[in-house]
Amino acid sequence: MAEPSAPAPAGPFSAWERAIAFRYLRARRKQGGVALVSVISFFGVMAAVAVLIIVMSVMNGFRAELLTKMLGFNGHLYVSGPLLDDPARVDQAIAGIRKVPGVIEATPMVEAEALAVAGGQATGAIVRGVRPQDLKRMTLVSSHIHPGSMQGFGEGDYGGDLVLLGSRLADQLDVRPGDDVTLTSPCSSVTAFGCGPTSKAYTVDGLFTVDMEQYDQTYIYMPLVQAQAFFGRGQAVDVIEIKIADPDRAADLRPRIQRVAGPGAIVTTWQDKNQAFFNALQVERNVMGLILLLIVLVAALNIISGLWMLVKNKGRDIAILRSMGANQGSILRIFFMAGASIGVLGTLAGFVVGALFCLYIKQIQDFVQWLSGTVVFSPDVYFLSHIPARISWVEVGVVMAVALSMSFLAVLFPAWRASRIDPVEALRYE
Secondary structure (H helix, E strand, C coil), rough: CCCCCCCCCCCCCCCCHHHHHHHHHHHHHHCCCCHHHHHHHHHHHHHHHHHHHHHHHHHHHHHHHHHHHHHHHCCCCEEEEEHHHHHHHHHHHHHHHHHCCCEEEEEEEEEEEEEEEEEEEEEEEEEEEHHHHHHCHHHHHHHCCCCCCCCCCCCCCHCCCEEEEEEEHHHHHCCCCEEEEEEEEEEEEECCEEEEEEEEEEEEEEEEECHHEEEEEEEEEEEEEHHHHHCCCCCCEEEEEECCCHHHHHHHHHHHHHHCCCCEEEEEEHHHHHHHHHHHHHHHHHHHHHHHHHHHHHHHHHHHHHHHHHHHHCHHHHHHHHCCCCCHHHHHHHHHHHHHHHHHHHHHHHHHHHHHHHHHHHHHHHHHHHHHCCCCHHHEEEEHHCCCCCCCCCHHHHHHHHHHHHHHHHHHHHHHHHHCCCCCHHCCCC
């Protein structure tokens, strides 16, 4: 009769290794465990990962929100140059530009600075002269006009005397639809003594709110013909504003638009006008991410102290396990799992906390403002009326991968040190 074969040895990360690792992790201090240190390390990793996800998402949202507002309110490409002094060439250029694939709209525009005065208040403003039909196609503005506004914009001689104001500008001047506002251009009429100012009273036809402080407090829309007369442009325009389907392709379309617009046309993109601003945002985002990754590293290093204490406290247990046949690899894996589980659980908890915070950030902002009675995100400072957050799941995956890698690397040395303990030396004084 054949003798029964010996049972096969347990493989790496087997059930008994996992059972011992998690038992050590749960053991109380009087039993030689490090439960309190483990809890502190867990919350450290969780907080670091959550904060990194929240900050990166807020910076992504801030950039995306600003980009959306800026590209919705302004054009994606601009045509300027001598050709804009000839109305026939302007119409020809606009017709050709609109036929370029990818172009949504091309709008002739007058844009100049003026002093707005009403109700004893005065402030600087930027006046945009556009045709009524073009204003309706500017969806960011036309879809955010207050109810009851825009009753006769563009009607009357030279486009009429009705203007459209940003809501914060109207609040600053204390005017409402139907009130008068006096605009003064510093240099619109030519006299024998040089360039002279021109003033004229206009009626507020409506208000718009695009939820971006820079625009709501600065801009005034006026019929194009009226703007040409007020600023002394004659029949010329200042720029042809172009919007395209994909703003990221503005640089690619620039050569073709320049050819279509004709000789003397100067074409610039929105990247050219805002390059410094968005470069600064990108640098700030990268530096902030690096700083917060260092915080994750600090939190991961806390695991080392806890695991080192565990190795010191469990020297006798390690010797007994080695005497019973456990090899160095088993000891290394036991303590690696004990330490790495803190990093894994902390990273997962940080992901959940960070994602939920970003998803409900507006409600959290409203609650904090209600609780504190103060505005925690002032539009006067940040240009936006609420804290934006946009989660990039790719970035979240990178954050979690880095946090897990740091945690695994942090526990390798204490686990290796545990596997190198000599059973004889460990039991000599027991």
